[in-house]
Amino acid sequence: MSGASRYEAVIGLEIHVQLRTKSKMFCRCDNQADGAKPNELTCPVCLGLPGALPVPNRTAVEWAIKAALALGCAIPDESKFDRKQYFYPDLPKGYQISQYDQPFGGPGTFEFDMVEDGKTVTKQIGITRLHLEEDAGKLTHPKGADYSLVDLNRAGTPLAEIVTEPDLRSPAEAKRFLQELRRLMRYLGISDADMEKGHLRADANISLRKPGEKKLGTKTELKNLNSFRFVERGLAAEIERQTELLDAGKSVDQETRGFDEDGNRTVSQRGKEEAHDYRYFPEPDIPPLEPKALGIKKLVKGLPELPVEVKRRFITEYGLQPDQAELLTDSLDDVEYFEASLKAAMSGKNKINDRTKAAQNISKIAYGIGRQIMTKKMLNSFMELDWPGSYPSVTGVGARYLASGEYTMSTLNPVMERIWEEDLDPEKTLEKEKPQKLGQSDLDKIIDQAIADNPKPAADFKAGNENAKQVIVGAVMKATKGAANAREVAQLVEKKLS
Amino acid sequence: MEIDRQAVEKVARLARLALSDDDVAANQRQLSKILEYIDQLNEVDTKGVPPTAQVTGTVNALADDEVRNERRDELPIDAPATDGGSIKVKGVFDG
Ligand SMILES: [Zn+2]
Numbered sequence: 227m228s229g230a231s232r233y234e235a236v237i238g239l240e241i242h243v244q245l246r247t248k249s250k251m252f253c254r255c256d257n258q259a260d261g262a263k264p265n266e267l268t269c270p271v272c273l274g275l276p277g278a279l280p281v282p283n284r285t286a287v288e289w290a291i292k293a294a295l296a297l298g299c300a301i302p303d304e305s306k307f308d309r310k311q312y313f314y315p316d317l318p319k320g321y322q323i324s325q326y327d328q329p330f331g332g333p334g335t336f337e338f339d340m341v342e343d344g345k346t347v348t349k350q351i352g353i354t355r356l357h358l359e360e361d362a363g364k365l366t367h368p369k370g371a372d373y374s375l376v377d378l379n380r381a382g383t384p385l386a387e388i389v390t391e392p393d394l395r396s397p398a399e400a401k402r403f404l405q406e407l408r409r410l411m412r413y414l415g416i417s418d419a420d421m422e423k424g425h426l427r428a429d430a431n432i433s434l435r436k437p438g439e440k441k442l443g444t445k446t447e448l449k450n451l452n453s454f455r456f457v458e459r460g461l462a463a464e465i466e467r468q469t470e471l472l473d474a475g476k477s478v479d480q481e482t483r484g485f486d487e488d489g490n491r492t493v494s495q496r497g498k499e500e501a502h503d504y505r506y507f508p509e510p511d512i513p514p515l516e517p518k519a520l521g522i523k524k525l526v527k528g529l530p531e532l533p534v535e536v537k538r539r540f541i542t543e544y545g546l547q548p549d550q551a552e553l554l555t556d557s558l559d560d561v562e563y564f565e566a567s568l569k570a571a572m573s574g575k576n577k578i579n580d581r582t583k584a585a586q587n588i589s590k591i592a593y594g595i596g597r598q599i600m601t602k603k604m605l606n607s608f609m610e611l612d613w614p615g616s617y618p619s620v621t622g623v624g625a626r627y628l629a630s631g632e633y634t635m636s637t638l639n640p641v642m643e644r645i646w647e648e649d650l651d652p653e654k655t656l657e658k659e660k661p662q663k664l665g666q667s668d669l670d671k672i673i674d675q676a677i678a679d680n681p682k683p684a685a686d687f688k689a690g691n692e693n694a695k696q697v698i699v700g701a702v703m704k705a706t707k708g709a710a711n712a713r714e715v716a717q718l719v720e721k722k723l724s
Numbered sequence: 725m726e727i728d729r730q731a732v733e734k735v736a737r738l739a740r741l742a743l744s745d746d747d748v749a750a751n752q753r754q755l756s757k758i759l760e761y762i763d764q765l766n767e768v769d770t771k772g773v774p775p776t777a778q779v780t781g782t783v784n785a786l787a788d789d790e791v792r793n794e795r796r797d798e799l800p801i802d803a804p805a806t807d808g809g810s811i812k813v814k815g816v817f818d819g
Binding site: 247248249253254255256257262263264265266267268269270273275281282283284285286287306311312313314315320365366367371372373374375376377378503505507508509510512513514515516519520 | 783786809
């Protein structure tokens with residue numbers, strides 16, 4: 227609403243990223259809890275039994291440092307783990323092993339691009355810190371029961387907690403940040419970062435102030451924004467609530483709130499917080515860490531090209547639009563796929579010489595036809611199609627036939643689908659199934675027929691109704707099974723009717 | 725070091741313990757006694773000694789990321805009540 231212009235929103239995020247290590251953070255229990263029976267993946271360490279000794283997972287530590295490096299964080303000389311005490315049934319030890327004053331990542335900056343008012347803008351968001359900790363168990367509340375159930379399979383799963391500076395200025399920007407962060411985590415290969423599965427969980431701090439004001443207003447903490455939609459809607463609802471309070475001359479209370487989706491509003495969770503008095507102290511069972519002795523150089527070398535760079539490269543080198551580049555760089559697999567397809571499109575007997583043209587055609591195929599198959603198979607990602615190794619070349623070959631004009635998107639579509647589904651040879655199949663090239667006289671005949679079949683639209687068009695010709699164009703496209711060029715047909719129809 | 729009533733009540737609240745008035749008084753006495761030992765430690769001159777939480781000299785004691793614990797059929801603990809493998813506790817409700 228108009229509140230956005232009267233006040234500036236100041237937003238910071240706290241994100242928990244579940245790391246996809248094989249074993250847990252401090253014990254060697256299986257970390258892949260999907261499909262396991264409750265409490266099947268537990269041991270004395272993650273159950274918090276007396277005398278058990280936690281030993282940090284080397285890979286989790288390396289990944290935390292890797293993530294910190296990718297976020298531009300300073301890596302400290304010394305680090306350690308601490309105990310954070312609180313009592314809750316999902317926390318068997320009565321404390322969580324976390325990091326208090328010596329996190330793995332010091333201050334850093336995360337940069338990403340987003341489109342605002344049709345213009346691409348670069349955002350730089352300060353990262354306060356990144357630290358490593360263990361997850362708690364899972365509590366479920368059977369409907370109508372007066373008890374809760376505890377499953378500790380997830381207790382001890384490694385989490386990287388990332389805290390940002392209050393540098394975000396709108397719900398859309400916060401959502402975008404999270405999406406970019408998810409992409410980064412996937413590029414790094416350290417998390418599946420699926421919000422629906424709870425691999426990525428966000429809390430937000432939010433306050434309002436008058437534009438130009440330097441001082442921060444009183445903030446509230448918005449908990450459990452567990453989908454991108456929740457982040458955007460929850461923050462928008464909280465901005466509206468705070469705006470109303472400030473407009474009425476009232477003050478905002480510093481408190482924890484949750485988002486109520488049905489009511490599209492935030493609700494106080496004051497009862498839950500009590501005094502946050504965690505009584506941190508150094509974890510006596512885990513010797514200190516010296517991150518720099520863990521081979522930082524190797525970790526730096528192992529960093530992939532970061533998503534923001536890949537996307538910029540796709541736009542400048544391949545001439546793709548930002549939204550195309552966005553889709554085609556969703557994962558490193560996608561990037562690899564695209565570049566292999568491009569290579570295939572720019573070689574062979576009917577190769578495309580213009581790189582931009584080749585890139586455009588691949589984009590069309592990957593996200594026109596590919597997406598259609600994905601939808602049919604109820605898949606979330608292009609890569610889930612489970613391509614055999616040769617498949618980038620399928621897209622590349624398709625792009626070539628599209629560029630040569632032998633196929634249009636609509637004639638290519640069903641053939642490509644068959645190639646993919648039946649694992650056919652792309653070149654042979656596309657050659658064999660090539661649609662009859664329409665001669666000018668054939669097309670003329672078909673158009674005349676279509677006009678004759680549709681006397682009313684024809685008359686309407688003559689009477690000045692521009693849109694009426696679409697009916698005739700549609701009929702021609704149908705008769706040619708998509709082999710004709712719709713724009714060319716439209717021009718011919720127009721000429722014939724005027 | 726003397727622990728006052730409020731301190732005991734606060735710690736009890738944080739630890740989710742319900743204490744009777746008598747319990748509070750008893751804990752006040754006992755905790756105060758325990759902390760007297762810390763007072764003894766405080767008498768040691770630590771000028772020039774860097775603070776530490778560790779004495780072994782070990783650093784970067786890490787384990788390789790491999791699953792070594794088998795899936796278990798039964799919890800190795802005496803949970804008062806279970807249900808389909810889950811531990812049953814008094815109802816806790818979020819939000
Ligand atoms: Zn364990």
